[in-house]
Structure formats: structure tokens, C-alpha cells
Amino acid sequence: MFFGRYLKQRMESQHKKTNKIVTSHYTNSNWFPKSLLKQFKKPVNNYFLLITILHFLPFSPKKPATQLGTFLAVILFSMIRELYEDKIKQMVDSKTNDTPCNKYEYGWISFQEKTWKEVRVGDIVAVSQGEEVPADLLFIHSPTNNAFVDTSNMDGETGLKQKFVFKNDINRDDCHYLQGQIHCEPPNSTLDRWSGFMMMNSSKLIDLTIKNFVPRGCIIHDTPFIIGIVLYVGKDTKINQNMKLTRFKESWLIQAMNKTTYTVFLLQFILIIVISLQTVFWQNNVGVTQPQLEHPNRIYVNEWVVGFLVTLISYSHLIPISLYVAVEMLKVILVW
Numbered sequence: 241m242f243f244g245r246y247l248k249q250r251m252e253s254q255h256k257k258t259n260k261i262v263t264s265h266y267t268n269s270n271w272f273p274k275s276l277l278k279q280f281k282k283p284v285n286n287y288f289l290l291i292t293i294l295h296f297l298p299f300s301p302k303k304p305a306t307q308l309g310t311f312l313a314v315i316l317f318s319m320i321r322e323l324y325e326d327k328i329k330q331m332v333d334s335k336t337n338d339t340p341c342n343k344y345e346y347g348w349i350s351f352q353e354k355t356w357k358e359v360r361v362g363d364i365v366a367v368s369q370g371e372e373v374p375a376d377l378l379f380i381h382s383p384t385n386n387a388f389v390d391t392s393n394m395d396g397e398t399g400l401k402q403k404f405v406f407k408n409d410i411n412r413d414d415c416h417y418l419q420g421q422i423h424c425e426p427p428n429s430t431l432d433r434w435s436g437f438m439m440m441n442s443s444k445l446i447d448l449t450i451k452n453f454v455p456r457g458c459i460i461h462d463t464p465f466i467i468g469i470v471l472y473v474g475k476d477t478k479i480n481q482n483m484k485l486t487r488f489k490e491s492w493l494i495q496a497m498n499k500t501t502y503t504v505f506l507l508q509f510i511l512i513i514v515i516s517l518q519t520v521f522w523q524n525n526v527g528v529t530q531p532q533l534e535h536p537n538r539i540y541v542n543e544w545v546v547g548f549l550v551t552l553i554s555y556s557h558l559i560p561i562s563l564y565v566a567v568e569m570l571k572v573i574l575v576w
Contacts, residue, residue, distance in 0.1 A: 243362040243469050244419025259375055259473035260337050260357040261480070264329040271326075275319045284501050284564065288314070291556045299546055300553050310561050317568035341374045342366040344415050361470050364415050368465045376477045377454040377468025378422065378438075379403050381410050387466050389458040394479050395431055400461055406438075406452040412467060417441070422469070424448065427476035431455070455479060493567070501559055508558045516548045 266274060279285050292311045295304035337357040344364040345352045351366050356374040359365060364380075367373050372393075379387070388400040410418070420443075424436025436448040454468055456477040474480065 241361055241422050241424075241471070242420075243364070243422065257361050257473050257476065258357065259359040259470075261333055261474060263333055264326045266323065266326045271323055272319070275322050276315070278322070279315050279318055282498075284498060284559075285315070287501075287505065287559065288561055288564075291553065294549055294553050297549070299550055301550060302553055307556075307561075310565060314561065314564050314568055317565070317571070321568065321571050339372070339374065341371075342368075346416065349416055359470055359473060361473055363470045364418070364467060365470060366412075366465055366467045367460050369460050369463060371460060373454055373456050373458050373460065373468075375456050375470045375474075376472035377456075377466075378448065378471055379405050379452050379454050379466060379468050380407070380418075381405055381412060381414075381467040382463045382465060384463045387454075387463040388461040389454060390461060391431075391455065391458045393457040393459075394455060394482065402451075403454055403466075404451050406446060406448055415467065418469075422448070422471065424471060427472055427481055429478065429481035431478055431482070497563070497567070504559055508555055512548060512551045512555060515551050516544060519547055520544055 280289070288311050292304070292307050294300060295302055295307045337355065339356045340353050341356055341359065342351040342365060343354040343359060344350070344366070359375050365374060365377065367377075373389075382405065386402060386404045388402055390398075390400055392398050418440060420438060420440035422436060422438040425434065432450065434448075434450045434453045437445045438448060439445055453471075454466065456472075457479040460466055472478070
């Protein structure tokens, strides 16, 4: 990576990398399709969808309007709750991205207040004592030539870690004249190891170690300020590299309800099979001898399938969709 006043020398990939963080899942344009698709990752919603479709078939013994309305209510409540929770994430992201920091501007020949999202790889930034570091930095100057950093936001350790400048003869006024290249390892999640080397102002190569590395998210202590060169931004920073993608999550209550639902569905399926087979047995052995019946004929496979589906619709109330409506309504109320 390049740094210094000759910004045109930056590689295109270096300049395109942004320090903007996005943890939300939805935008105004993709919320509806993505959230709707997410609802059908829940097996119980697929079951209710099947039952709703069966209600519209001509042999259904129940009217479809009630089932359809209840099913849509479950889906809609879930989507609205997720949208609201995602809006909260967007607000947190916006607050983080708009956090002020001091970035060196060559046109002004001084540090100017910018936001975190405006920081790019190769920029020079200053961080005052008590402030949070906006990006992963190479520590180049402080009045004490060292600093202590609090990394509890990253690794949970409350003890301060000492960092050192890589070279003692750089001061604040030298920022305008610094230029060169830094070669270091690609972005990774390792917190206790980092290395690289740099060539500055056509000088010889200088080795860099973890002692010169100040990660994003840590807080500066025991020095008035530090100055550093931005090494990694955004999702390439150590703190974001350690944020693992999580699978689709459900609360313990929903997990317990799903386990109960699977058990009830299994018992329901067995019950429907037994009832259907008993109907076939009775009709083919007893019903055919009863001419007073409306349909005294023997039951074949196609009639059995229809009878099975009718029984499934009739006993669908064993898995109460109203319970999921109540849970989703409570989630919306509690979020508000």
C-alpha cells in the first residue's frame, strides 16, 4: 500500500476500500423480498403455507378466509418486527460511520475533522487520548513515543497494552512530507501477531511488528495523542475480521415451540394415516354392503389421497397457528 502526499500513486483497489461499516441486513428496496424469503426458512411457516393452500381446494371442509388471514398476520408481524430491529442497527451503523476523527489534509497542510467513513487506506489520522481508533493504524508518532491502548472492545482483556512508534524521529510537522510504501500481511483475524516492512522517503527498509500496530476500536491512554497511517479499513480491520457470520438464529422459546410442533406433527401424521386406513378398510369391507350410504363404492388410491388431505385439513388445528400469532405480537410489543 502507498501513503503520503502523492495520493495519485495509490492503487485503485486501495482507494476503493471504504471504512464504512454496515451490519444491517435490509435496505428499503430489498426488505420485502429478503424478509419474506427468510420467513420460509422456518419449517413451521412452510407447514402453515401448505395448510393454507389446501384450504382453497374444492374438497376442503373449512373456509379459507380465516386460515389465510391468520397466516398472513404471522408473516406480516414477523417482517415488521425484523424491519424495526434492522432500523435500529442502521442507526447504530450511521452513528459509528459519522463519528468525527482528525485526518491529515494536504490541501490544508493540517489535520481536519472528518468522519470515520471518509478514512481511506494510506491516510494519516490523529487520535486523542480517550478517543476510539477509527481504523487499523501503523503507530508513527506521539509526544511520548509510546502509548497504552485498551483493547477490551476486541478481546475482552481489561489490561492495557503498550504500543511504540516504529521510529523515534518523526514528529507532527513531518506528516506533510511523509511518503512511501508499506508491505504487510493481508487482512486476517489474528489479534496477537502482525508484521510487515516499509520504505519511507526512499530510505532503507524498516521492519514493523505488532508493537507498532494499533487496531480499530481500541481506546488511547497515557499520551495526549497519537498519529498513525491507516493500514486496514472497514471489514478488513481486525475487529471486523473477528466478527463471524452467524447462522439463522432463533430464540430458545421458538426452538422449544418448534420441537413441540415437530412432535405434535408426527403424532398428527400418524393419527391421520390410521384414520385414513381405517376409513378405507371400513368402506371396502362394510360400506359397500350399505346401499343407504351416499357413496357405497369401494375406495381406491385417488379417493384415499383426497380423504387423507381432507383429514389433514380437519386436524390441522392440532398445531395452533394462533400460538405463533400471539408470540409474534408479543415480540412486536416488546421491541417497541
